[in-house]
Amino acid sequence: MFKKILVANRGEIALRVIRACKELGIKTIAIHSEVDANAMHVRAAEERVCVGPADDALSYRNIPNVLSAAEITGAEAIHPGYGFLAENAHFAEVCESIGIKFIGPTSENIAAMGDKAKAREIMARRGIPVLPGSPGELRSEQDALDAAQKIGFPVIIKASAGGGGRGMRVANKEDELVRAFHAAQTEAKATFGNESVYLERYFLEPKHIEVQILADERGRVVFLGERDCSIQRRYQKLVEETPSPVVDDRLRREMGRTAVEAVKAAHYRNAGTVEFLLDKDHHFYFMEVNARIQVEHPVTEMVTGIDLIKEQIRIAAGMPLAYRQQDIQLTGHSFECRINAECPEKFTPCPGVVTRYHPPGGPGVRVDSAMESQAIVVPNYDSLIAKLITHGQNREEAMARMRRALDEFVIEGIKTTIPLHRRIFNDAEFQKGRVSTGFLERFLTNGSS
Amino acid sequence: MKKRVRTDIRQGRAGQNRLPAASADFTTTAEELMLQPDVQKEIQQLVELLKQHNLTELEVERQGLRLRLRRETAPGLPAAVVLESATAGQRAAIQSPATPLKAETPGLMTIRSPIVGTFYRAPSADADPYVEEGDLVKKGQVLCIVEAMKLMNEIESEFDGRIVSILAESTKPVEYGQPLFLIDPTPAS
Numbered sequence: 001m002f003k004k005i006l007v008a009n010r011g012e013i014a015l016r017v018i019r020a021c022k023e024l025g026i027k028t029i030a031i032h033s034e035v036d037a038n039a040m041h042v043r044a045a046e047e048r049v050c051v052g053p054a055d056d057a058l059s060y061r062n063i064p065n066v067l068s069a070a071e072i073t074g075a076e077a078i079h080p081g082y083g084f085l086a087e088n089a090h091f092a093e094v095c096e097s098i099g100i101k102f103i104g105p106t107s108e109n110i111a112a113m114g115d116k117a118k119a120r121e122i123m124a125r126r127g128i129p130v131l132p133g134s135p136g137e138l139r140s141e142q143d144a145l146d147a148a149q150k151i152g153f154p155v156i157i158k159a160s161a162g163g164g165g166r167g168m169r170v171a172n173k174e175d176e177l178v179r180a181f182h183a184a185q186t187e188a189k190a191t192f193g194n195e196s197v198y199l200e201r202y203f204l205e206p207k208h209i210e211v212q213i214l215a216d217e218r219g220r221v222v223f224l225g226e227r228d229c230s231i232q233r234r235y236q237k238l239v240e241e242t243p244s245p246v247v248d249d250r251l252r253r254e255m256g257r258t259a260v261e262a263v264k265a266a267h268y269r270n271a272g273t274v275e276f277l278l279d280k281d282h283h284f285y286f287m288e289v290n291a292r293i294q295v296e297h298p299v300t301e302m303v304t305g306i307d308l309i310k311e312q313i314r315i316a317a318g319m320p321l322a323y324r325q326q327d328i329q330l331t332g333h334s335f336e337c338r339i340n341a342e343c344p345e346k347f348t349p350c351p352g353v354v355t356r357y358h359p360p361g362g363p364g365v366r367v368d369s370a371m372e373s374q375a376i377v378v379p380n381y382d383s384l385i386a387k388l389i390t391h392g393q394n395r396e397e398a399m400a401r402m403r404r405a406l407d408e409f410v411i412e413g414i415k416t417t418i419p420l421h422r423r424i425f426n427d428a429e430f431q432k433g434r435v436s437t438g439f440l441e442r443f444l445t446n447g448s449s
Numbered sequence: 450m451k452k453r454v455r456t457d458i459r460q461g462r463a464g465q466n467r468l469p470a471a472s473a474d475f476t477t478t479a480e481e482l483m484l485q486p487d488v489q490k491e492i493q494q495l496v497e498l499l500k501q502h503n504l505t506e507l508e509v510e511r512q513g514l515r516l517r518l519r520r521e522t523a524p525g526l527p528a529a530v531v532l533e534s535a536t537a538g539q540r541a542a543i544q545s546p547a548t549p550l551k552a553e554t555p556g557l558m559t560i561r562s563p564i565v566g567t568f569y570r571a572p573s574a575d576a577d578p579y580v581e582e583g584d585l586v587k588k589g590q591v592l593c594i595v596e597a598m599k600l601m602n603e604i605e606s607e608f609d610g611r612i613v614s615i616l617a618e619s620t621k622p623v624e625y626g627q628p629l630f631l632i633d634p635t636p637a638s
Contacts, residue, residue: 034625034626048624049565049622049624049625050565050624050625050626050627051565051624051625052625053625053626059625064564064565064597064598065564065565065597065625066565067597067598068564068565068566068597068598069565069624071566071597071598072565072566072567072622073622098598
């Protein structure tokens with residue numbers, strides 16, 4: 001088992017990893033930028049190294065400084081968290097070459113799964129249902145037209161190197177296709193430095209269902225239930241829950257086994273998430289593999305009782321999985337609300353000083369956050385300041401706890417998305433569990449669903 | 450006072466890196482000093498001292514910074530500790546604990562490490578250090594090496610001036626922004 005781990009991240013996820021390390025008796029090193037010198041995650045760790053100025057390209061994503069910090073502190077492993085360097089194949093590769101264990105998948109896994117078009121190809125060849133789409137990259141307008149005619153409209157053109165909703169364009173009819181193709185390429189080039197795009201059938205009101213997997217270094221894989229992430233705004237998740245209200249046991253087993261199959265096809269290691277699209281008829285299609293621990297991992301932890309970060313560390317240390325598939329039990333229901341420092345009307349980031357911070361408590365309530373009173377929300381990093389997670393014996397209890405917890409949560413001095421979450425949890429359609437990915441946009445424009 | 454510093458340096462690659470120092474401030478105010486993690490740690494230790502010995506007030510002067518800690522409530526109740534700080538003189542230059550500086554020293558520039566690595570004062574184990582205290586240096590002159598991942602990075606001075614103080618210890622790790630040298634940009638001679 002490792003003696004020292006360097007946490008290459010900040011905020012709530014850095015604190016999360018440090019907590020797991022403490023419970024395992026592993027010493028931790030926090031890295032930080034100059035503006036994070038007094039951040040909670042830095043104070044929580046045994047050692048600290050400043051790695052650069054506020055700009056994360058020069059600090060948290062500064063590979064030489066991060067690796068040098070690991071070298072001077074004697075770290076044996078690095079946990080990258082999510083974002084920053086978590087899906088940087090080059091970083092994972094350099095770690096491998098200098099003998100520092102990257103806690104996550106291999107650099108090949110990251111590279112393969114990071115190329116969305118290639119990932120689909122790997123799955124399609126294995127017989128896993130993929131979203132009807134172009135076999136690979138679209139090299140020309142003609143490619144796009146041929147693919148769209150075969151698949152059927154409406155279609156969506158997406159960046160191969162993409163994510164987070166950027167580099168995507170919908171074409172409802174043939175005469176919209178050429179413009180969508182070029183627009184997607186341009187945005188892909190600008191956002192990801194790579195204009196490669198592919199094409200998929202576009203579903204109007206799909207549900208976004210993702211399956212959590214763990215794979216050890218011997219190739220044993222288990223799935224840990226699914227998460228329903230259909231509450232999204234511009235492809236950014238806001239609320240997640242497990243289990244999904246529309247997935248029954250049989251569908252769960254089918255999707256779980258398919259996820260395991262996908263992960264084995266990719267020789268994937270450590271924690272990961274297989275994303276599916278579920279259409280109105282409950283057909284599911286492979287979308288992509290997220291080669292990292294995800295923001296919403298806590299809801300899976302609440303229903304399984306399994307600490308996913310500890311499992312990541314154990315797998316990286318070469319230990320075999322302690323669970324077989326039949327040992328994974330799902331109990332009760334869990335929700336997560338992402339509390340962002342954003343103005344609720346325009347969703348623009350709202351940095352500032354948090355004059356008062358008091359998180360909720362009581363049964364079935366968990367808050368993952370590195371926020372505190374008098375802390376400054378700096379504009380340099382993403383706006384997530386807290387994850388509010390509830391668990392209950394069933395969906396109704398988990399929702400009631402979330403409504404109560406949202407009312408108790410005190411965050412003053414900045415604007416947050418708490419009022420929006422309150423409205424969502426008081427919405428009738430949401431309470432019935434009948435929401436798809438179009439829900440939130442309609443909710444926001446109409447004031448209700 | 451000149452000293453020979455014997456250092457232990459691993460062999461680096463032939464390709465040296467020459468780097469300018471990180472943001473060198475002009476001087477540091479009391480508020481900025483108070484935000485430094487080691488000063489914060491010290492403040493915490495002083496708070497503990499206050500509580501342990503049931504004191505109501507404690508005044509300390511260190512590193513050109515005067516701190517007064519005062520308990521707001523009667524002993525026995527949770528203390529609200531009030532911190533007052535004042536610099537000795539208008540401004541105080543930041544420095545390492547190893548080299549205490551005399552009171553007022555305005556106008557010094559701090560050379561800070563632009564990278565994370567290991568600090569060396571000389572190019573190799575048996576060579577003389579690049580600079581000693583009191584040396585005059587020119588802008589662009591190599592002051593030290595910070596080694597990172599087996600690559601020897603030569604750190605250059607951003608100013609002409611005189612080395613007043615060497616703030617880092619040879620063979621010890623340094624982080625981004627860590628103060629390495631104090632330079633007087635307008636030496637008397």
